[in-house]
Amino acid sequence: MKRRMILAGLATAMLALPAGAALAQDNTMAQIRDNGVLRVGVTQAPPWYSKDPISGNWNGGLGVSMGQAMADALGVTFEPVEVTWGTAVAALQANRIDLMYVLDATDERRQALAFPETPLLYYSLAILARDDLEVSDWADLNQPGIRISVPQATSMDAFLTAHVPDADIQRFPGNAEAIAAFQAGRVDAVTLFHPPLIAARQRLGRGQIIVPQPVESRPSSVGLRQEESTEFLDWVNEQIGEYYQSGQTQEWYEEFLTEFGLDPASVPPIMRERL
Structure with missing residues (x-):
């Protein structure tokens, strides 16, 4: 009897809910x-x-x-x-x-x-580079004298390894460390998908954000x-x-x-x- 009363009470409570609640x-x-x-x-x-x-x-x-x-x-x-x-x-x-x-x-x-x-939207793989560095495509970075920082073991690292193997690629634990290397002048450019570079450029007050050709982009x-x-x-x-x-x-x-x-x-x- 008690169990039936509980079930009946629950049924009544459900009926009392707003129409769209269930x-x-x-x-x-x-x-x-x-x-x-x-x-x-x-x-x-x-x-x-x-x-x-x-x-x-x-x-x-x-x-x-x-x-x-x-x-x-x-x-x-x-x-x-x-x-x-x-x-x-x-x-x-x-x-x-x-x-x-x-x-x-x-x-x-x-x-x-x-x-x-x-x-x-789409992210693009980009670089934050020295203001005087002339870059229009990835091949421009494929030189022994060009130092590039990148987060280690990422898709960005793999891309640089495949497309600019002759550059001096310097690998860091994460975005912040890679950007810090550029800020300190230890590298000529930092490579990331472009959103973090926007805040970095604003904070540093220098550098140019470039999307080299051919464009490497991915959807979000x-x-x-x-x-x-x-x-x-x-x-x-x-x-x-x-x-x-x-x-x-x-x-x-x-x-x-x-x-x-x-x-x-x-x-x-x-x-x-x-x-």
């Missing part, structure tokens, strides 16, 4: 509409996300602009939720955030997350929760495709670069067609 458990779009909020993962990483150190507000970067635009399109409130690149996957799985921009769709991440088919994406419903995934895929094709993604990127104090013409574009 769907929201496995339908991010329904959850967003029910709650009136789009939760976007953010982390301090210009030009993608930038937080005002005084107000603490996330008010700059491509991801912030795009998140606000998507929230507006859905008629809900944009809510930035601070995570790290390392915790973003867990945050999505735990339903702490609804999406995160500029999350590369690696094979490992594809096992845990869903990604739209349409690329969000948007990480989403895996779920049976594809409604939100399909919508995000359509939105980022429209933003990219119309040039709006590039425009948001250039707006932030200008606010950041950089001339967009001096920084590689994120549209592959404009490289």
Whole structure:
């Protein structure tokens, strides 16, 4: 008797829930509409996300602009939720955030997350070089007298090893150390996919960012929760495709670069067609 009363109480409680509550458990779009909020993962990483150190507000970067635009399109409130690149996957799985921009769709991440088919943007392999170094293609760097720093055992390291074997390639544990070698004048250029070079160029106040020919680029994406419903995934895929094709993604990127104090013409574009 007692067990029947408990079950009846649970059934009554379920009937009392909002109409979309059950769907929201496995339908991010329904959850967003029910709650009136789009939760976007953010982390301090210009030009993608930038937080005002005084107000603490996330008010700059491509991801912030795009998140606000998507929230507006859905008629809900944009809510930035601070995570790290390392915790973003867990945050999505735990339903702490609804999406995160500029999350590369690696094979490992594809096992845990869903990604739209349409690329969000493209990174380019670039160099931050001395202002007087003349470089237009990778062959210009393939000389014994050219010193290049790069994070060790990365795809960037493998590319340099294959394409500029005659250069003096100096390998470091990570991005920060490779950039520090350039800052100290120990190398003539540092090679990375271009986003970290933007902040480095701004901080150092010198150097030129160059995308040598032939261009080596790779797509980035948007990480989403895996779920049976594809409604939100399909919508995000359509939105980022429209933003990219119309040039709006590039425009948001250039707006932030200008606010950041950089001339967009001096920084590689994120549209592959404009490289």
